[in-house]
Amino acid sequence: MTKSVLALLLCLPPMALAGPHAIVIHGGAGTILRDHMSAEVEAEYRRTLTKAVTAGHQVLAGGGNSSDAVIQAVLILEDSPLFNAGRGAVFTNAGQVELDASIMRGDDLNAGAVTGVKRVRSPILLAEQVMLNSPHVMLMGSGAESFAAAQKLEMVDNDYFHTKRRRDQLQQAIAREQNVSIPVPNDAYEVRKFSTVGAVALDANGTIAAATSTGGMTNKRYGRIGDSPIIGAGTYADNSACGISATGHGEYFIRAAVAYDICARVKYQGIDLAAASEAVINGTLQAMGGSGGVIGIDPAGEVVYSFNTPGMYRASIDTSGQLDVRIFRER
């Protein structure tokens, strides 16, 4: 029996039967320490995280679906130069920005992902188009850009994504490789981290969606693909288990199939999402030497943060509407 028929029988408006909704986001995990961060920079991160999680939550509160909610949150993180996604993404060895993103929804397990995109303003909107309007799940490089153009997405020059801070980071990375010492710029933002962004939401219809967007690793070369665009590694959503978005040293997340493994433990071991996430992030992944973390939501709207690094940029609005914004291990 559908919910609306049931509502009719009970003489209640259908909305009264709507389930809980909640959203959680991340802006990357890593060596994020209070000692290294000025109050001003911290406030800037908290402001942007709050803005993003609130934008996603408004979609849910208005009866919108979880895919639209995670996209609205990720769009704000992509547009902010604070995070390694969209504008402000890290540089490749060749001095370009190459972006990856993926999205998945847990009702029909549909998904979309793109990798190595240089000219599409919003990689997450392109991943959404792949999910909605192509028979494929994953597209790469110039082919993905041709698809973006066919879908009338906004195209930009690669310069649009460039920031001085990230170019300085590339020069530092190249100098380290060559064992050359160059002056470290006085950059209050510079911390060792994997600042991929992501969001996971549960909507009132019980559908979970997860989305991830990134610029990958500073100084990457050889067309390296990390976990963010890999369904099962960086992103997964299944209404029967959980939704996950990951951030970290992508190679380990691929090898451990992190996002799917957490959902598999929930499904097959019957443990809760918090226990499953901890078992993977502070168990399997830690033992392999992989740094990073995940955010997740279960079908009841329970929100989880799990990471094995000193900090993770993260925020959530839970099923009671409570806003939580955190950066360091404790808060």
Place this chain on the structure above:
Amino acid sequence: MTKSVLALLLCLPPMALAGPHAIVIHGGAGTILRDHMSAEVEAEYRRTLTKAVTAGHQVLAGGGNSSDAVIQAVLILEDSPLFNAGRGAVFTNAGQVELDASIMRGDDLNAGAVTGVKRVRSPILLAEQVMLNSPHVMLMGSGAESFAAAQKLEMVDNDYFHTKRRRDQLQQAIAREQNVSIPVPNDAYEVRKFSTVGAVALDANGTIAAATSTGGMTNKRYGRIGDSPIIGAGTYADNSACGISATGHGEYFIRAAVAYDICARVKYQGIDLAAASEAVINGTLQAMGGSGGVIGIDPAGEVVYSFNTPGMYRASIDTSGQLDVRIFRER
């Protein structure tokens, strides 16, 4: 206690304690029906499958490791124009061949994968180099080719991979898209199938390795990436659970994280590999509308074939040394 110390204590040569070894390969799954296949073509497939599985088994029998065994088997399948991998791979919409491959080993969960490669003679050898000699797991396109050149792998013109049969298939596919009827060539090989190739082996040290190589889908465009180069979807290996190589409609295999899901069910549900494979291929995947199959090996060397299509090119040499070569559902 190491095996060799134990062997010394028991006054036995170390070889006497070596574990079982076995190998299984596939050449794709699909609508492969005896009625559509001449005796000559069938014999040709059986000959090549036998040659490939035997080459892999010889590595194991000589004390070699499972990674080398799966590579030797896949090299023969890549070089044969019968299969959609390496020479004889299908054409993209742009009239090119773009190849994907991946390999993983189950002792340390190391892995390598490449996608969208046009000029590397053996994609599986490139995936191996990514696994062994790079800090990355996955490389794409021209970047992956630069890495191949740096590793001194054999480079070829894209023409090397081209066959008339596959060009005819592309013309058919384009005509179908345009609702134009063109004469179907009299091609005894033409059957609707996903003829990715793969191999999974267990060596005497108890290490499982899995490898997959493919040309993807005929008429693919927009830089489409299927499941074959995705660790967790087309390929997975974990000594504590199983090794898997998949073939089929890749988008479904990515969304269901097929290779990893089978290993997860073995690990977390405590069921055997045959039951786990059937639950995924004839359960989850079938329910989603996904066609294809997998081959697998468990830590005891038990070999599994599982598919939801009328046929799958497949062969194995089990722990007793018994050769098995099959094409259709029954044999």
